[in-house]
Amino acid sequence: VDDVVAAAPSEKQKVTVSGDKHDGEGGHDHAHHIPHRVHNEEEESWVQGFVWNMVGYLIIIIPASFLIRMVKNSNFKEQGGQGKWYQLLTCCIFGNEASPTGNKRSIFPCLSGDTTTATAIKLATCTIGLQVSYLTWGVLQEKVMTHKYGEGTQAVKFKNSEFLVFMNRIAAFIVAGLYIQITRSGQWNGPFYRFSFASLSNICSSWCQYEALRFVSFPTQVLGKASKMIPVMIMGRVVSKKTYQYYEYVVALMISVGVSLFLTATGSDKHNSTETTVSGLILMIGYMGFDSFTANWQSHMFTEYKVPSMQMMFNVNCFSCLFTSVPLLISGGMTYALAFMMVHPSFATHVGIISLTSVTGQMFIFYTLAEFGPLVFTTIMVTRNMLSILLSCIIYGHVLTSQAALGVSVVFCALFLQIYAKYRIKQKKSQQVTNPREQSDMA
Numbered sequence: 001v002d003d004v005v006a007a008a009p010s011e012k013q014k015v016t017v018s019g020d021k022h023d024g025e026g027g028h029d030h031a032h033h034i035p036h037r038v039h040n041e042e043e044e045s046w047v048q049g050f051v052w053n054m055v056g057y058l059i060i061i062i063p064a065s066f067l068i069r070m071v072k073n074s075n076f077k078e079q080g081g082q083g084k085w086y087q088l089l090t091c092c093i094f095g096n097e098a099s100p101t102g103n104k105r106s107i108f109p110c111l112s113g114d115t116t117t118a119t120a121i122k123l124a125t126c127t128i129g130l131q132v133s134y135l136t137w138g139v140l141q142e143k144v145m146t147h148k149y150g151e152g153t154q155a156v157k158f159k160n161s162e163f164l165v166f167m168n169r170i171a172a173f174i175v176a177g178l179y180i181q182i183t184r185s186g187q188w189n190g191p192f193y194r195f196s197f198a199s200l201s202n203i204c205s206s207w208c209q210y211e212a213l214r215f216v217s218f219p220t221q222v223l224g225k226a227s228k229m230i231p232v233m234i235m236g237r238v239v240s241k242k243t244y245q246y247y248e249y250v251v252a253l254m255i256s257v258g259v260s261l262f263l264t265a266t267g268s269d270k271h272n273s274t275e276t277t278v279s280g281l282i283l284m285i286g287y288m289g290f291d292s293f294t295a296n297w298q299s300h301m302f303t304e305y306k307v308p309s310m311q312m313m314f315n316v317n318c319f320s321c322l323f324t325s326v327p328l329l330i331s332g333g334m335t336y337a338l339a340f341m342m343v344h345p346s347f348a349t350h351v352g353i354i355s356l357t358s359v360t361g362q363m364f365i366f367y368t369l370a371e372f373g374p375l376v377f378t379t380i381m382v383t384r385n386m387l388s389i390l391l392s393c394i395i396y397g398h399v400l401t402s403q404a405a406l407g408v409s410v411v412f413c414a415l416f417l418q419i420y421a422k423y424r425i426k427q428k429k430s431q432q433v434t435n436p437r438e439q440s441d442m443a
């Protein structure tokens with residue numbers, strides 16, 4: 001066990017207070033001092049990691065898709081049948097028909113109603129819920145990855161962030177399962193296997209993000225994460241044929257610029273002055289692509305199959321547990337983490353607390369996606385780091401630099417523009433309804 005604890009199988013990144021991940025042992029110094037050849041080797045290591053992950057996923061995907069194809073091509077459903085296996089297979093491959101009205105059961109039943117006030121309260125709840133959950137999650141995750149477990153010279157750090165991702169997914173799966181069981185709200189709408197697409201892309205986006213941070217500079221990280229709204233809009237066109245108004249693209253661009261200006265002005269790059277390499281760019285593009293697909297696919301599944309948000313959380317995390325456990329088992333990360341837990345019981349407690357904050361975060365993610373769609377969700381996630389830093393500046397009385405103040409102003413102007421444009425569109429629509437003849441004459 002000591003050997004396992006002393007030598008982690010994979011050196012991963014720490015996670016900063018805001019939830020951003022950064023390089024392990026002083027990433028920037030490391031990057032500057034290692035000879036070029038070693039740096040190249042390090043660059044190649046992500047490709048290897050990627051290949052191993054893919055092998056792990058394909059072990060599940062190939063037989064599963066073969067089975068799905070076989071069942072679909074047979075007259076399995078027409079033949080009918082009974083028994084648990086028949087029902088399980090039917091649910092996984094065909095799913096139930098969604099009721100036309102959908103299931104209105106909500107995780108927050110007190111937040112019902114479609115009036116402007118009710119919507120504003122729902123939006124505020126989602127923003128605060130995501131903000132509090134992911135702020136706590138970020139702080140705890142950083143503590144666990146930087147904390148030394150053990151006494152004196154024997155003290156060691158835990159170095160496998162993939163295990164933390166696995167634990168977050170399993171906790172979310174259990175909590176959503178218990179909720180469905182207790183409230184008897186199970187809704188097996190739509191083919192179950194289709195939820196695996198969002199799970200796989202979520203895991204890939206998380207992996208790309210962790211890996212990318214070893215190869216991108218601080219401004220590139222900030223720019224990449226702050227510009228996430230634009231790929232979400234593009235992906236929305238591909239996945240759900242969604243069209244966006246021009247002003248929405250302007251708002252997305254303004255928020256990207258504003259958040260980038262703010263975070264580069266306030267963020268310290270002492271942890272990461274790595275230069276951006278081609279690998280870093282590829283991984284960052286991978287992160288944005290997978291991340292935007294995840295939110296859009298989830299939103300598509302909500303619309304198509306009217307799944308309640310806790311059911312979506314259960315379905316997606318069921319696959320996530322499967323997809324994260326296989327690479328962990330293959331790489332030896334699982335054995336390492338379990339051994340670490342046995343040697344350091346306090347580590348197990350810390351992981352449990354992180355998982356709980358991740359569970360509340362996920363409850364808000366799925367609720368926000370179901371209620372407001374992928375663009376509003378991404379807007380909240382993109383602005384959340386800026387809002388938390390801004391809040392701490394206000395609380396501790398720190399003065400903002402002019403660049404940071406400009407960034408905040410641009411973001412707030414963008415949000416105001418969005419609210420105003422939506423209000424105008426709503427007003428025009430209601431005028432058209434009350435006075436259709438006048439409107440058509442004017443046209």
Ligand SMILES: Nc1ncnc2c1ncn2[C@@H]1O[C@H](COP(=O)(O)OS(=O)(=O)O)[C@@H](OP(=O)(O)O)[C@H]1O
Binds near residue numbers: 164291298381
């Ligand atoms: N759509 C969707 N569905 C499920 N889970 C999601 C989704 N979007 C983000 N996440 C999870 O939220 C955690 C923070 O994500 P990000 O670092 O990308 O957030 S941010 O927008 O950059 O602030 C991160 O958790 P970890 O993977 O455990 O690190 C993401 O996986």
